[in-house]
Amino acid sequence: MAKRSKTKKILLILLSFFLVAALVVAYLYYTADEPPIEVIDQARQELSNAEQAEAKRYAPVELAQAMALYDSARNEWQLQNKKYFFLRKFDKVRTLAMAAIDSARTALTSSLEQKSGLHQDLAKKMKTIESRLRTFEKKYAKLPLKKSIRDNYTNAHLRYVEAEQAYLRAAYQEAGINLDEALRLITLANKASTAYLEDYFKASGQWQSWASETIAWSKKNKAWVFIADKYAHECYLYKNGTLKHTFKIEMGSNWIGPKLYKGDLATPEGKYQISKKKSGVLTKYYKALLINYPNEQDKARYNDNLRNGLIPHKGIGNLIEIHGGGGKGVNWTDGCIALTNEEMDIIYSVLPSGTPVTIVGSLRKLNELSN
Amino acid sequence: MKNQIVKMMGVVAVSAVVFTSCAKAPEMEVTNAKAAVEAAKTAEADRYTPTEFNALQDSMSVAMNEIETQNSKFALFRNYKKANATLTYVTANAPMVQEAAVAKREEAKAQSEQALTDANNLVAEVKMLIEKAPKGKEGKEVLAAITSDLTLVELSLNEVSTLINNNDFLTAIDKVKAATEKANMLKTELEEAIAKKGKR
Structure with missing residues (x-):
């Protein structure tokens, strides 16, 4: 117990x-x-x-x-x-x-x-690039530009479209990278083209003097003169200092700048005269007006350039004409000025041998053209 | 009386053992779920099905937090049923997300490859048109410019091939579309030049 x-x-x-x-x-x-x-x-x-x-x-x-x-x-x-x-x-x-x-x-x-900012930034950048691409197409695409400039434009265009695609699938970072590259390339292309034109238009004052002197000569001598504006791709026929005809012209494919040597596909710039009229079997371009290229200024420039090693030893060139066979819509000659056969009929009939022929880069200043 | 007390204590001890041994953290389930999520990621689910993949990752986080919540409790009160259910859901759904990503990736791959083939055919077509285009003085410069542009298009298509080889199909599609647009522009330009020549 x-x-x-x-x-x-x-x-x-x-x-x-x-x-x-x-x-x-x-x-x-x-x-x-x-x-x-x-x-x-x-x-x-x-x-x-x-x-x-x-x-x-x-x-x-x-x-x-x-x-x-x-x-x-x-x-x-x-x-x-x-x-x-x-x-x-x-x-x-x-x-x-x-x-x-x-x-x-x-x-x-x-x-x-970031996303919203990037979105807005991209939209803004796309507008800028599109505008610059259009500027190039409108102002520079038809100029005889260096291959590198044209390549920059083409690559900018490719990158821009690529960016648009990335943007559409909301891949904003990829779109941004492509847009930055497109902007860089199109800016390079436009800057180089602008510099190219600005350099070319440095002779603008001289061109205007040549044209004024030619028109004044026409008025004083009550005679015909022929003035070609390369940039406008037009020629003007004056009589007694009054404009009588305006025609479209086609030139050598390398039409920006003066003619420097034989085979450079450039159309000369300067004051010339018709030295010979050709028709029938004498020309393969319907009718032609041979001008007295090279003049003294051309010869002096050629010799300077040759001395400085700026051009090849190919000769200065000759046989620059105003001839028919044009109307192709492109610059295709070896340096001559081409018009349609119908226009050539008019020119050939009114311009005698010895008629002043003045070829200028442009009758207008670059800033007027830009505006 | 003594026997009764000993029996009672025995029951308590056995119950305690049963309770504690049942409430083990689901280590195997965690390993399986993690492996399934990793497999989905390897299949680029984060790129091709990002919403579904993020949801999967979030479920995994929910499960891991639930395990830790249970770990914070007294051993006898731990219950991993909810964590287990979530892990089972993750393990079961990850292959579906993975399959969807693979399907989307394959779709993008097929699309980029087809677009590249079409673009290469278009380039061949443009090259044939260059042969047919007017070769005279008037066409020389234009043809040179078109040929130069076509070279850039071809270079871009080479980059597309590299992107496809690197499995970057979406970027490849962007690039091939841009190249195709440019090639089409060149084709139109050539066709117009040929038609113009024919009329003369």
Whole structure:
């Protein structure tokens, strides 16, 4: 009986001990620090939102920072979870998760702003490039430009269309890269073309003097004169200082600049005269008016250029004519001026041998043409 | 009485063992889900099906947070059912996202290859037209310019081939479209020149 009572007593003590221990454990458990689950979940949600807004592409630094903070928060959470529950402290987890939320929001905002800004910037850039491409096509495409200039234009056009395609599929970064390259190339092409024309038009004052002198001569001598404006691709027939006819002309394919040597496919610039009239078997271009190229100025320039090694030893060239067979719509002669046969009939009938022929780069100044 | 107490304690001990052994973190499921997401990424799901891939990654994060939430609880109260369900969802859905990405990638690949073949055929057509074009003085300069432009188109198409070989199909499509547009412009220019020559 006494033994049974003793056992009962021991069990009671043990039970009491377990009960107290359980109470202590329960107390510690319920007073232990709680993990910031909601804050971490919010951080995850904010990160997901930033990723959906393509922050990886448009705000990579901010997103990387947010992800690093989020990972740190999770790592710290895991670290704390490995400790006894009553030793766990989640303050650092909370702080890191909240910082991750802030960074993810910054990444989201930054991404949206970047995207929107890029979108607007691209649209603006596309307009600029399109306008510059049109400028080139309108002002320079028909000039006998260097291959490198034309290649820059063509490559700019290719890059522009490529950028348009990327833009349409919302690949704004790729579109931006292509537009930057297109802008660089078309700017180069336009600048080089402008410089080329500006250099050419340096003789503008002399051209205008030649034309004025020729018209004055026509008035004074009550005679016909022939003036060709290369840039306008037109020729003008004056009598007694009055304009009587205007015709379209075609020239050598390398028509910008004076004729420098034989075979350069350039049409000369200067004051000449008709030295011979040809028709029938004497010309293969219906009717022709031979001019006295080269004049003294041409010869002096040729010799200077030859001395300075600027041109090949091919001779100065000759047989520059105003002839028929034109109307092809392109500059195709070896340096002569071509008109249609019908126009040539008129010219041939009114211009006698010895008629002044003045060929100029342009009768108008470059700024007038640009406007 | 003594036997009853011993039995009770035994039941409690067995229950504790049962509870703690059942609530094990789903390590295998995590490994499988991570591998499935990684496979989808390797298939460029982040590029071809970004929305679906981001959703997949987010689900993975949800599961990992749920595991950690359970890990924060007292061992007896842990329950990984929810995490398991999410991981199962990720493991099951990742191959679908992967398949969709592969399908889109293959579609882009086929599209870029077809566009390149068409563009090369167009270039061959333009070359034939250059042969037919008027060769006289009046056509010489224009033909030289067209030939030069065609060379640039061909160079661009060479870049397209490189892009296709590098699996950058979307950029290849952009480039081939630009080259095709230019080649078509050259073709029209030549056809007009040939027609003009025919009328004369």
